[in-house]
Structure formats: structure tokens, C-alpha cells
Amino acid sequence: MNIRLLISTLCIFALSTLCSSWSLAQDPLPSWNDGKTKQAILSFVERVTDESSTDFVPPAERIATFDNDGTLWSEKPAYFQLLFIVDRVKSLSAEHPEWQHTEPFASILKGDLHSVAASGKPGLMKLFAATHAGMTVDEFSETVTTWLETSRHPSSGKRYDEMIYQPMLELLSYLRANGFKTYIVSGGGIEFMRPWAYAAYGIPPEQVVGSSLKLKYEVRDGTPVLVKLPEVDLIDDKEGKPVGIQSHIGRRPIFAGGNSDGDYQMMQWTTAGEGSRFALLVHHTDADREWAYDKDSAIGKLDKGLQDAAAQGWTVVDMKADWKTIYPWE
Amino acid sequence: MNIRLLISTLCIFALSTLCSSWSLAQDPLPSWNDGKTKQAILSFVERVTDESSTDFVPPAERIATFDNDGTLWSEKPAYFQLLFIVDRVKSLSAEHPEWQHTEPFASILKGDLHSVAASGKPGLMKLFAATHAGMTVDEFSETVTTWLETSRHPSSGKRYDEMIYQPMLELLSYLRANGFKTYIVSGGGIEFMRPWAYAAYGIPPEQVVGSSLKLKYEVRDGTPVLVKLPEVDLIDDKEGKPVGIQSHIGRRPIFAGGNSDGDYQMMQWTTAGEGSRFALLVHHTDADREWAYDKDSAIGKLDKGLQDAAAQGWTVVDMKADWKTIYPWE
Numbered sequence: 001m002n003i004r005l006l007i008s009t010l011c012i013f014a015l016s017t018l019c020s021s022w023s024l025a026q027d028p029l030p031s032w033n034d035g036k037t038k039q040a041i042l043s044f045v046e047r048v049t050d051e052s053s054t055d056f057v058p059p060a061e062r063i064a065t066f067d068n069d070g071t072l073w074s075e076k077p078a079y080f081q082l083l084f085i086v087d088r089v090k091s092l093s094a095e096h097p098e099w100q101h102t103e104p105f106a107s108i109l110k111g112d113l114h115s116v117a118a119s120g121k122p123g124l125m126k127l128f129a130a131t132h133a134g135m136t137v138d139e140f141s142e143t144v145t146t147w148l149e150t151s152r153h154p155s156s157g158k159r160y161d162e163m164i165y166q167p168m169l170e171l172l173s174y175l176r177a178n179g180f181k182t183y184i185v186s187g188g189g190i191e192f193m194r195p196w197a198y199a200a201y202g203i204p205p206e207q208v209v210g211s212s213l214k215l216k217y218e219v220r221d222g223t224p225v226l227v228k229l230p231e232v233d234l235i236d237d238k239e240g241k242p243v244g245i246q247s248h249i250g251r252r253p254i255f256a257g258g259n260s261d262g263d264y265q266m267m268q269w270t271t272a273g274e275g276s277r278f279a280l281l282v283h284h285t286d287a288d289r290e291w292a293y294d295k296d297s298a299i300g301k302l303d304k305g306l307q308d309a310a311a312q313g314w315t316v317v318d319m320k321a322d323w324k325t326i327y328p329w330e
Numbered sequence: 331m332n333i334r335l336l337i338s339t340l341c342i343f344a345l346s347t348l349c350s351s352w353s354l355a356q357d358p359l360p361s362w363n364d365g366k367t368k369q370a371i372l373s374f375v376e377r378v379t380d381e382s383s384t385d386f387v388p389p390a391e392r393i394a395t396f397d398n399d400g401t402l403w404s405e406k407p408a409y410f411q412l413l414f415i416v417d418r419v420k421s422l423s424a425e426h427p428e429w430q431h432t433e434p435f436a437s438i439l440k441g442d443l444h445s446v447a448a449s450g451k452p453g454l455m456k457l458f459a460a461t462h463a464g465m466t467v468d469e470f471s472e473t474v475t476t477w478l479e480t481s482r483h484p485s486s487g488k489r490y491d492e493m494i495y496q497p498m499l500e501l502l503s504y505l506r507a508n509g510f511k512t513y514i515v516s517g518g519g520i521e522f523m524r525p526w527a528y529a530a531y532g533i534p535p536e537q538v539v540g541s542s543l544k545l546k547y548e549v550r551d552g553t554p555v556l557v558k559l560p561e562v563d564l565i566d567d568k569e570g571k572p573v574g575i576q577s578h579i580g581r582r583p584i585f586a587g588g589n590s591d592g593d594y595q596m597m598q599w600t601t602a603g604e605g606s607r608f609a610l611l612v613h614h615t616d617a618d619r620e621w622a623y624d625k626d627s628a629i630g631k632l633d634k635g636l637q638d639a640a641a642q643g644w645t646v647v648d649m650k651a652d653w654k655t656i657y658p659w660e
Contacts, residue, residue, distance in 0.1 A: 060534060137576055181536070194580045204390060205580030206511070215576055217569040217595055224595070224602045226576050233577075239547040246467055246545055246556050247563075248578060250524045250535030265547055265554070272554045 028174040031167040031325040038322065040315045041171065044278045048254065049178050055276035057254055059179035064255035065209075065245060065266060066168070068186035068193060070300040071259045071282050072201060074163040076291045077154060078113060078299060081188050084147055086113070088131040096130075105130070117298065129230035132189070133213055136225040141195045148196055158329065161200045166325045168257070168282075172201055175255065183253075185209045185244055187237035187262055191228070209244040211236045241266035259284065260300045267305070267314055279314040281305055286320040289330075358504040361497040361655040368652065370645045371501065374608045378584065379508050385606035387584055389509035394585035395539075395575060395596060396498070398516035398523060400630040401589045401612050402531060404493040406621045407484060408443060408629060411522050414477055416443070418461040426460075435460070447628065459560035462519070463543055466555040471525045478526055488659065491530045496655045498587070498612075502531055505585065513583075515539045515574055517567035517592055521558070539574040541566045571596035589614065590630045597635070597644055609644040611635055616650040619660075 032038040047055040048062065069075040089099070089108045099105035104123040107115035116123060132140065153163055172182050184193060184203055190210030197203045212233040215226050236244040242265055245253065256263070256270035259282035267279040283306065284293050295303035309316050317323070362368040377385040378392065399405040419429070419438045429435035434453040437445035446453060462470060483493055502512050514523060514533055520540030527533045542563040545556050566574040572595055575583065586593070586600035589612035597609040613632065614623050625633035639646050647653070 060528075063536075190577075190580070198390075206393075206578065208580060212577065215573045217572040217599070219598075224572070224599050226572060242547040242554070242556060243545045247520075247542065248536065250520070250538060268549075269547070269554050 028177070029167065029170050031170055031323060033322055033324050035322060037315055037317055041174075041278070041280070044255070044276065045174065045178050048276055057275060061251060061254065062175075062178070062180040063183065063249060063251050063253040064175050064180045064257070065183045065185040065241075065249075065253040065270070066172070066256070067258040067260070067263045067266070068184050068188050068210075069259075070284065071257055071263070072164055072168050072172075072184070073160070074153075074165075074290060075300050076293075079188065080153075080160045080163070081192050082113075082116075083151075083160075084144070084192070085127050085131050087147060087151060088143070089127065092131065125230075125232070128213065132191075133228045133230035136227055137191060137215065138225070140191055140228060144192055144195045156327075158327075161196050162329055163327065164200055165323070166328045166330070167323045169201065169328065171257075172203070176202065180255065181207065183207045183209060183245075183249065185236065185241050185256075185266060187211055187235070187240075190236075209236060209248045211240075237262045239265050242269040245269070254278065256280070257282065258305070260302050261304050262301075264305050264308075268312070271312060271314065279312070280317060281309055281314050282317045283319060285318050286323070286326070288320075289326045290319060292320075358507070359497065359500050361500055361653060363652055363654050365652060367645055367647055371504075371608070371610070374585075374606065375504065375508050378606055387605065391581060391584065392505075392508070392510040393513065393579055393581050393583040394505050394510045394587070395513045395515040395571075395579075395583040395600070396502070396586070397588040397590070397593045397596070398514050398518050398540075399589075400614065401587055401593070402494055402498050402502075402514070403490070404483075404495075404620060405630050406623075409518065410483075410490045410493070411518050412443075412446075413481070413490075414474070414522070415457050415461050417477060417481060418473070419457065422461070455560075455562070458543065462521075463558045463560035466557055467521060467545065468555070470521050470558060474522055474525045486657075488657075491526050492659055493657065494530055495653070496658045496660070497653045499531065499658065501587075501610075502533070506532065510585065511537065513537045513539060513575075513579065515566065515571050515586075515596060517541055517565070517570075519543075520566075539566060539578045541570075567592045569595050572599040575599070584608065586610070587612065588635070590632050591634050592631075594635050594638075598642070601642060601644065609642070610647060611639055611644050612647045613649060615648050616653070616656070618650075619656045620649060622650075 029038055047053045048057040050056055066072055069079050086108050089105055093099050093109055099109060104116045104119040104127060148159060148161055151160060152158065153160055156163065175182055182203055184197060186193060188210050190208055190212045193210055194205040194208050197208050214229040214231045214233045216229055217224065217226055234240055234244055241263065252273045253270045255278045256267045257280040258267055271277040271279050283302065284291050286292060293300060294306060295301060359368055377383045378387040380386055396402055399409050416438050419435055423429050423439055429439060434446045434449040434457060478489060478491055481490060482488065483490055486493065505512055512533055514527060516523060518540050520538055520542045523540055524535040524538050527538050544559040544561045544563045546559050547554065547556055564570055564574055582603045583600045585608045586597045587610040588597055601607040601609050613636065614621050616622060623630060624636060625631060
């Protein structure tokens with residue numbers, strides 16, 4: 001290292017130390033009520049970033065992974081990606097008169113989501129194949145962006161990408177300000193989330209992990225394209241989450257946030273690692289400001305996670321008690 | 331943005347501007363001979379980082395992807411991962427007396443790599459299954475690390491992770507100093523490269539893309555593990571490279587480096603994007619200091635890429651003429 005580089009490195013170090021003491025003077029999590037949940041988060045981050053602590057973790061290993069549906073944004077009345085699919089089926093139905101008599105399309109066109117759910121995995125795969133596959137990745141991305149711009153959430157009337165949780169935005173920023181790399185690890189589609197995750201959460205496309213269809217590279221009329229095939233590549237849910245994490249990140253997270261039993265294995269994998277680890281489980285307890293549901297909900301079912309949280313040392317967020325604000329626009 | 335944050339941001343900006351003018355005063359690519367190849371690289375990086383240029387690319391989109399075998403390190407007398415497999419077969423053979431009479435194991439044990447190559451894809455899959463699958467990701471990583479520590483390259487006598495190209499190390503550093511995120515996108519195994527890529531190239535595990543076996547998450551005696559299955563997940567070669575790039579990065583690179591026809595599609599995908607793009611093709615022309623080979627080589631075959639480079643606007647590195655030094659230890 002030459003002298004100039006050394007001096008500038010020292011200056012930058014001095015400045016960043018100043019910056020971090022300034023920001024510490026402010027509350028980094030203003031939408032979190034004071035209490036043991038907030039305190040547990042602050043204490044963890046202080047320990048892993050304190051070089052004199054036995055819990056210190058070098059910045060490169062500060063990986064934090066977050067589920068999306070129900071953890072970073074709402075998931076009621078149904079997963080927003082399912083509502084996107086419903087809208088896609090409706091807009092494509094003119095080209096597919098046969099859908100009026102073919103399940104699960106007929107049920108969707110009648111507005112009967114119950115029967116869609118009852119069609120199970122084969123039904124869902126038909127929907128994915130009809131609404132996602134065959135398109136290029138770029139075409140799909142534009143479709144998602146247009147849908148977000150033109151659609152509104154049925155109960156709030158807000159854009160879907162405004163149905164995000166203010167306390168979680170603060171947590172993501174706080175972690176990043178402390179050297180963490182923040183990732184989405186969601187059962188939702190990877191290409192469904194990438195177009196808007198940076199604007200909504202500050203998470204770039206390369207830090208989004210999700211369920212995916214297989215892709216095929218081909219040259220169409222001289223132009224190379226990547227086409228989505230009607231074949232599942234990864235279901236990034238339950239046991240699939242640690243697999244998605246290893247495939248994309250290649251390191252075990254030290255912080256994981258989730259809200260349903262689909263996140264159980266990600267939290268288990270995270271906290272089974274050596275050293276200090278943190279798992280955050282968002283419990284939807286606020287029927288007035290958001291929704292209240294857990295073990296009996298078809299969407300975002302949380303049962304085993306809640307039973308085991310105490311024994312596993314996971315921190316449960318009581319949305320009603322812990323969150324001062326739910327959405328940024330409140 | 332509050333005033334304190336604004337001031338510190340401005341200070342950091344001023345300092346980094348100073349730092350970059352200091353480093354510009356030095357030659358960022360000292361192991362590259364002056365000439366049109368080096369000039370093309372420098373000119374590209376200056377244009378995409380100059381905010382007043384029409385070729386300017388925001389830092390977040392400065393993605394650079396590099397093949398590994400033959401591009402960042404040598405690949406002769408055979409892909410180093412194949413030599414690793416040979417060593418693994420030898421060390422596991424005591425537990426597998428049947429391998430003395432089963433192909434492709436018998437050929438390996440006799441030192442006959444030609445017959446191994448002749449066993450084709452099914453033979454190679456048997457080798458991968460026997461030497462890679464069944465292990466946990468952590469066990470495999472330790473095996474690779476131990477092998478690197480105890481093995482030496484047959485002609486140089488150096489560690490395999492010392493058979494890396496000094497000019498490419500400088501290029502990686504130069505790109506990163508200019509806001510690029512550097513990735514490996516290799517036909518080699520993702521978990522084979524991750525354990526040493528950071529020490530060798532400054533590329534962290536989450537920026538390594540490679541061929542992979544499917545993984546399975548399971549809890550063994552209360553301990554969660556990720557097990558490698560004897561089933562291919564991705565062959566990250568040829569058409570597989572743009573697929574691996576989209577899956578892991580979700581953005582199209584603006585810079586790609588390769589050396590063989592296995593990199594053709596990655597370079598095609600990169601340079602077909604809008605705006606200024608750069609593709610670098612390393613041509614092995616130095617039989618004295620490294621190896622000289624192209625269209626007739628079984629390993630690292632380069633034929634179509636060399637034919638099309640001029641028409642595609644790709645920059646060909648003539649190793650003998652363009653590189654002052656090959657290895658860091660010279």
C-alpha cells in the first residue's frame with residue numbers, strides 16, 4: 001500500500017466512523033416501538049459489528065436474508081403474484097376462448113379463487129405456464145412493471161409496491177448501514193420481484209432469490225433472448241430456501257427474517273450456524289391496521305414456527321405491539 | 331437527507347474523487363504491454379465511467395463476468411478440476427475395489443486420461459457422482475481446500491491457485507476500482523471455485539456462477555446440512571452461461587471475458603445489449619511462457635470465437651504480445 005492510498009484510506013475510515021456515530025445518535029428504527037424486540041435487533045447488530053466483541057462478524061460475512069410475502073410486503077387477500085396471474089389470465093382470455101371451459105382458467109374468469117387453490121400444484125403450474133412461460137425475461141419484466149403501474153390493491157387502493165412495511169424498510173437500511181448485504185429469499189418468482197425490488201427495498205436484482213422457471217438461451221432473428229420455459233427450476237420455499245441461499249449466495253446468512261412456516265428451514269439453517277445469529281419471525285397480529293392470521297391461514301400459514309420460536313431462540317415480532325407504523329404512506 | 335449526512339456524503343465524495351485521480355496517475359494495468367488491446371480496455375472503462383459521456387453507465391449496472399479456466403487461470407495439461415477428480419478417485423479407490431474394473435474409474439487409476447475423455451458425458455457424470463455427490467457442501471469445500479494445499483501443478487510445481495494470470499488480476503482490480511462488480515461465470519463447478527476465489531481473485535462466493543449439482547436440505551441427527559445430489563442442476567457452459575448470468579445476477583453484463591467457444595454465448599449476450607459493451611477474448615499464443623492452442627485443442631477449444639471476433643467487435647488478447655507477465659510469481 002503506498003502512502004497516498006494509506007492516507008486516503010485513513011481519512012475515509014475517520015469519516016465513516018464519524019458518520020456512524022452521528023447516525024447512532026439517531027434512532028435507526030423509529031417505526032419500531034421500544035421494547036424487547038427492537039432491543040434484541042439493536043443489541044445483535046451492535047455485537048456483530050463490534051470488533052472487540054467475541055460475536056464480531058467481518059463485513060463480508062454479514063448476510064441477511066428476508067422472505068418477501070408477509071415479511072416485507074402484505075400477502076392478503078392473496079399473494080400479490082397470484083393476483084397478477086389472475087389479471088394476466090383475464091387479459092389473455094380473449095385469445096384463449098377454450099379457457100372458459102378449462103380449469104383452472106374457468107374458475108379464475110368466474111372470480112372463484114377457491115377452486116383455483118383447490119386445483120393444487122398441477123393447476124398452478126398450468127397457470128404459470130400460460131402466464132409466465134414462453135415470454136422472454138425482458139418481456140416478462142415489462143409486463144410486471146406495467147401491471148404494478150396500473151393495478152391497485154383491492155382494500156387499500158394503493159399500488160402493490162406501496163403495501164410494504166415501513167419498519168422492515170428501516171431494518172433493511174439499518175442492516176446495510178452496518179455493513180450487511182441484504183437479500184430477498186422468497187417463494188415468489190425471482191423475475192416477478194426483480195423489476196421493482198430496488199425501488200421498493202433498495203435490494204438490487206442480483207440480491208433477489210426466488211422461485212424460478214428454467215430458462216433457454218436462443219437467437220431469434222439475430223437477436224439473443226432468454227426465454228422462460230414451462231418447467232420449474234427451483235421452488236424457493238421450505239427446504240428450497242436454504243438451497244436457493246447456497247446456490248445464489250454460497251454463504252450461510254447470519255440474519256434471517258420470515259413470517260410463515262415456509263421460512264422455517266431458512267431460519268433453522270441460519271441459526272444453526274456457528275457464532276451469533278438472528279432470526280426474526282413476523283407474526284401478523286393486527287387485524288385493524290393490517291391482518292391477523294397464523295396457523296389457520298391458507299396463505300402465510302404460521303404454526304410450527306410459532307411453536308418452536310422460543311426453543312430455537314428466534315425473535316417473534318408482534319406486529320400490533322411492536323410496529324408504530326405499518327405502511328410508509330400512513 | 332439531513333445536513334450532517336449531506337456534509338459527510340460530500341466529504342466522502344471529495345475524498346474518493348481525490349483517490350481516483352491519484353490512482354489514475356499510476357498505470358492500472360502494468361502487466362499489459364502498451365498497444366491497442368490495453369488501450370481498448372482503458373478507453374472503454376473511461377467512457378462508461380465518465381458522466382459527461384453518452385456511453386456512461388451507472389455504477390449499479392457495471393457488471394463484468396469472467397470465465398475461469400483459461401481466462402483467469404491456466405487449464406493445461408487438463409482442467410484443474412479434472413485433475414482434482416483424478417486425485418479424488420485415487421484417494422477413494424481403496425474403499426472401492428470395484429473401480430479397478432469399472433470405467434471410467436479404471437482408466438483414471440491407470441493414468442489414462444484419454445479414455446476418460448472418451449467415456450463422454452455419462453462417464454463424467456459417474457465421476458462427478460462418485461467424487462462430488464453425497465457430500466455436504468461444507469465437506470466438499472474442505473476437500474477442495476485441502477487438495478489445493480497439498481497438490482502441485484505438474485509442470486510448474488506451483489499451487490494450482492497460483493497458476494492465475496497477473497494481467498487479469500490487474501484487470502479485475504481496475505474494473506472494481508471503477509465501480510464494476512466482478513463475477514466468475516465458469517463451466518467449472520460453483521462449489522469447486524468458491525472456497526478460493528476470494529483469496530485468488532478478490533471475488534466473493536456470491537459472485538461465483540458455475541456448473542452445479544442439485545442440492546438437498548436435510549436435518550441429520552439434529553444438524554441441518556445441504557447435500558450434493560448426483561443430478562445436474564446447471565451446465566454453465568455455452569448457452570448455459572447467459573442462463574447462469576440471468577439466474578444469479580438478473581442483469582446483462584456490460585463487460586465479459588472468455589477464452590474458448592464455451593464463452594461465445596456469454597460474449598454474444600453481453601455485446602448484444604444496448605449502449606457501450608466490451609468483450610475480451612484471451613487467445614493462448616505463448617508456448618514458451620504458458621501454452622499455445624486454439625481450434626485443435628480438446629480443452630479450451632477456440633474456433634468460432636476467433637473467426638467471428640472482428641465482426642462482433644470483440645477484443646482479442648494475444649497473450650504473447652499483450653502480456654508482459656503471465657503469473658504473479660514470475
